[in-house]
Amino acid sequence: MLGHIARSLGRLQLLQSSLPSIRPVSTMALWPFSSQPRDFSQPNSTWSPEMCKVYDHYNTLCDTDTENKERKRAPWRKLPSYNRSIKYATGGIHLSKMIKAQARLFTRNIKEQGATFEYVVFVNKEEKRCVCVFQAGHLLEGAPGYVHGGAIATMIDTVTGTLAGFLSGPIMTANLNINYRNPMPLGSVVLIHSALDQIERKKQFITCKVTSTDESKLYTEATALFVSISVDHLFGSQN
Template sequence: MSPESGTGTMLYEISRIIQGGAAVCRHASTAAARVEHEHLFPAALQPRDYAVPNPTWNPETKRLYEELSRDPSWRRLPSYEEFAGSRSSMSLEADGETRFFTRNLDQEGIGFEYCMFYNEAEKRTVCIFQPGPYLGGLAGRALFSFFFFFAEPTLTRILWFLGLSLFSFHLSRPLLPSSRYTHGGCIATILDSTVGAGIVNSIGPAMTANLNLDYRSPIPLGSTVLIDSRVEKVDGQKVYTRCQVRSHDSAVLHSEATALYVMLKSGESEARL
């Protein structure tokens, strides 16, 4: 056997050893990832990710989702019906006993339909939100009538004394739920959820201390809005943020808010805040 052939054989064997070692490393890495995933999500408790398109999403919601998904600077945040970190210790019997408020309905399209994306470089979080028909609020004239009832005690006493039904009729009709606009509390909820998700992803666990929200224009049920939140300042445990809610084409400013969150120290219980 010539020296050249001996050298070639040796290099071939070394190559096989290296390739085998790389394969073992890849297998170990994959197995470790699988074990970690299975520890967090046992096979019997595999969660459903709700932050993906479903048949109830309208064209504008789908369009925004696709645009952000194609942009590498944005990372989609998965969304489950409960806190994923708690599932590792959850029993089969306990599954389903608690849910996130925004994921508390089994039927698609009737409540909170949304998907969040996070931009690490900008410390910014956006949420594509489509309110379903179960998120409707009261008509504005109902609130005015209710206020008028208590703001004019003399007039109401006279009407009550005369036994007139006109005022009662005036109150009962507007107090019917509106089928057109999203309840203000639901807007505050999804806004708070968006801001909180951004803080958790950029800084760490935190809880809402203060939320100042200005409603500029009502959000029609079934429409698509984009919630844009960013961290403005961090001062010790305090995190200051700013957020806007705009129509899918950014033409209408529906709401804007500022919020203060307090970061949780390592091992600190939420109950202490």
């Protein structure tokens, strides 16, 4: 009998040693890189002086903390760029906890800083508009020396969608209409301006333009349509 118990315990120990360690849910990180989400929209060594200058300009227009730890209100707000954008949609602070940890925002899926999409978004909720400061890395080349049109479309979709989601909650792109006016030099810093045009029930119509930082040159114009979506599937609903 004792021999049977010993053999059973031995098999149990062998089984336990072959299983991957499982951490309690309460201690698991929401993000796959560290216990604290990393803000990819902070300045880094690959940002050009022009990128840093425009960033500083808009950052001074944002909410700040006073010496008394009080919040000084301002018209603009900087949106941190974590692994997923849903956190900064209306109501997204709760929904972000339901997202699978291995998911990662498409424009942040390259570890090498400065190689692809370097950007930061500032939003003005009262005026229902936002501006993105974008620097295109060397891996975004299309025609020699210029940014690929698909990379520009990705940023337009990202920025207009960020504004729509920030104003109304989870959304999906229904239509994106882009007119390329001038080629964008690789490595250049541009502004992506987006504004809410109108709302029709679940539909949001957004206008967008991409310009040089001094706004003297127009690179791209676009209109976008976003539709509010249900997130019931995150809670196991089949409806």
